[in-house]
Amino acid sequence: MRFNKETFVAGFALFSMFFGAGNLMLPPLLGYKAGDAWFLVIMGFAISAVVIPLLGIFAHARLQGTMLDFAKKVSPTFSLVYCILVYLISITLPSPRTASVTHEMAIEPFFGTNAWLTSTIYFVLVLLFVLNRSKILSLLGKFLSPIIFIVVLSIICISIFSMQTPAINPSEFKTPFIKGLLEGYQTFDAIGAVVVGGVIIVSLKIKGENNFDRNRKLIIGSGVLAGIGLFVIYAGMIYSGALFGADFDTTISRTDLLSGMSLKTLGSIGKVFLSILVGLACFTTAVGIVTGTADFIKGICNGSQRAYLITAIVASILGVLMGQFDVHYIIDVAIPALMFIYPLTIILILLNVLPNRFTSSLVFRTVVVVTILFSIPDFLGSIGMQDHVAPILKTLPLGVYSLAWLLPALVTLVVMNIFSKAE
Incomplete structure (x- = not known):
């Protein structure tokens, strides 16, 4: 498999659309509670948050259509209902969650503003990016994603190599592998694969790239790069969380742990770096979700640009409204939806591969x-x-x-x- 500049740009863009709020917040606390069972947790988490999403990208490379193709062998009606459910979940849970995380970790601590102002400005910017979707791959792949990757990697490396005598606690989990596997659901990465994979395909077609074999190789190559990046970050953050076992209170929240880790690794400037990281990671994911949803509605409306615009606006408004809830509430609300749609999504991905x-x-x-x-x-x-x-x-x-x-x-x-x- 050959990796050229275009593959790296698409790979970084794909990574940035995957790597959002849950991807940033979930691994450290998971590792903190995993303690000495951190390796088993990583393996479980990697299956649901890296391997399955990567297979989803491979399925897109094989189909090179829309998300409707994922379930078309069941029936056209079932496929349409499934797609609507996935996109509805995406714009009402993971997309608004990115705004909520950004507010709690990157805006409120510095400016003290309310959630309404943050989410409004946030989704106005998301909308601007979505309306300029022809430039998404370039903007995400060349500029935003490398910054995200470098900042997270810095926190991980300093955590690992600066801890002289790490105090790793005994694990809180009876079945660490299963716990890691199920926690990976909360990243929404499997759902993200079927949503943002379509964004990559549409973006390539807009650029005039219509060679099936060439696009297949590009999509697979970019998926492999994104998968490697996700695994490195997830494994590093879970292990880093385990290393800080004796440094924080056992009742610490996800956001507080991430803030505390950045402060201990990067010092007082760590909060600034973390704010940049949170804002970028969350923003790129929201852009990918809203763009994917708008692309889908445009596709079933015979390529109507008006349908694309209306969908992008509605998704952004929903993001503002749902973004008012705190992160933990959104995560709790998401569990029933995930327990129903995630198994189906995983099976559809496997069947299409x-x-x-x-x-x-x-x-x-x-x-x-x-x-x-x-x-x-x-x-x-x-x-x-x-x-x-x-x-x-x-x-x-x-x-x-x-x-x-x-x-x-x-x-x-x-x-x-x-x-x-x-x-």
């Missing part, structure tokens, strides 16, 4: 239906019905780990392929 001979329409439909059915108990448990579904989850493989859907989906995939070949 597999060769066509293993994913006939019948196999596709059956595996998707089974995944949805076995995701329902986890979803019901996440909305306060845990007592009602607990007996069911205990009888299902991996049910107690909120992964009741996994084995049934994989077994169905194998059985249906055997059944199809036997006919």
